[in-house]
Amino acid sequence: MIPGLDRSDMQTPLKRVQGLGSAKSGTQHFIVQRITAVALVPLVIWAVFLALVLVHADYAHARALLHHPFAAVWLVAFLIAALWHAQLGLQVVIEDYVHTRWLEAASQLAVKFVCVIAALAGVVAVARIALA
Amino acid sequence: MPQVARPLSPHIQVYRWPLSMALSIVHRATGVVLALGTLLIVWFLLALANGPESYASVRALCASWFGMIVLFGWSWALAFHLANGVRHLFWDAGKGYSIQQAKTSGVVVVVLSLILTGLIWGCVILSGTGAQGGSA
Numbered sequence: 001m002i003p004g005l006d007r008s009d010m011q012t013p014l015k016r017v018q019g020l021g022s023a024k025s026g027t028q029h030f031i032v033q034r035i036t037a038v039a040l041v042p043l044v045i046w047a048v049f050l051a052l053v054l055v056h057a058d059y060a061h062a063r064a065l066l067h068h069p070f071a072a073v074w075l076v077a078f079l080i081a082a083l084w085h086a087q088l089g090l091q092v093v094i095e096d097y098v099h100t101r102w103l104e105a106a107s108q109l110a111v112k113f114v115c116v117i118a119a120l121a122g123v124v125a126v127a128r129i130a131l132a
Numbered sequence: 133m134p135q136v137a138r139p140l141s142p143h144i145q146v147y148r149w150p151l152s153m154a155l156s157i158v159h160r161a162t163g164v165v166l167a168l169g170t171l172l173i174v175w176f177l178l179a180l181a182n183g184p185e186s187y188a189s190v191r192a193l194c195a196s197w198f199g200m201i202v203l204f205g206w207s208w209a210l211a212f213h214l215a216n217g218v219r220h221l222f223w224d225a226g227k228g229y230s231i232q233q234a235k236t237s238g239v240v241v242v243v244l245s246l247i248l249t250g251l252i253w254g255c256v257i258l259s260g261t262g263a264q265g266g267s268a
Contacts, residue, residue: 034224037217044214047173052255059184066180079174086167093160118174125177
């Protein structure tokens with residue numbers, strides 16, 4: 001929020017949709033879903049190539065592959081973008097199909113927690129390999 | 133939830149499924165599958181970080197028939213969601229909205245997803261017969 005901004009009827013419709021409307025989030029969800037989607041195109045193509053190399057990699061080779069700083073950074077970026085995109089997508093699926101209020105709230109919370117924990121666990125795992 | 137069961141307008145059960153409608157719901161379904169798949173990637177990374185024993189057990193599971201079926205389905209889901217996701221980005225940019233364009237891009241997405249899946253598994257099979265011996 002911009003300090004000193006008068007949040008009265010003086011708001012333009014544009015201002016409202018940019019984040020101060022009834023949902024207090026405006027088009028933020030839509031935009032972040034697209035940003036992560038665009039980011040995931042190159043990230044996921046690289047991840048597929050990595051997976052194809054890993055198919056025939058023994059333990060030492062796999063560790064060496066992810067020890068490289070480029071691989072570690074790219075993989076962390078992939079994990080964060082993928083899980084963020086997943087949370088946003090699952091949020092809409094739950095909003096559309098779960099009509100029992102408490103169950104919807106519980107599922108939304110669970111999805112958010114699982115995505116955040118998975119991202120943190122993935123980052124820690126990559127860090128352990130990269131810094132070993 | 134409504135107190136009285138009010139009549140709903142008929143929707144999915146009365147329509148013949150056009151391609152765009154099928155691809156729309158498949159995009160969702162593959163998205164949910166890929167969300168679960170991302171958790172498997174994290175599990176794989178944790179196993180690799182943990183040590184040779186846990187890495188070996190993950191590889192053994194991947195090489196099992198169950199693991200191969202999951203990996204194959206996952207690869208197609210990824211190829212489809214990627215291709216159809218790019219189709220969505222074109223729509224977001226305001227392109228390709230005519231009915232004919234949407235039909236054509238839908239067919240392109242389906243064909244592309246099959247080609248990408250074929251390429252991925254072609255690489256797996258060909259690299260397996262190549263210089264590096266698989267040590268699963």
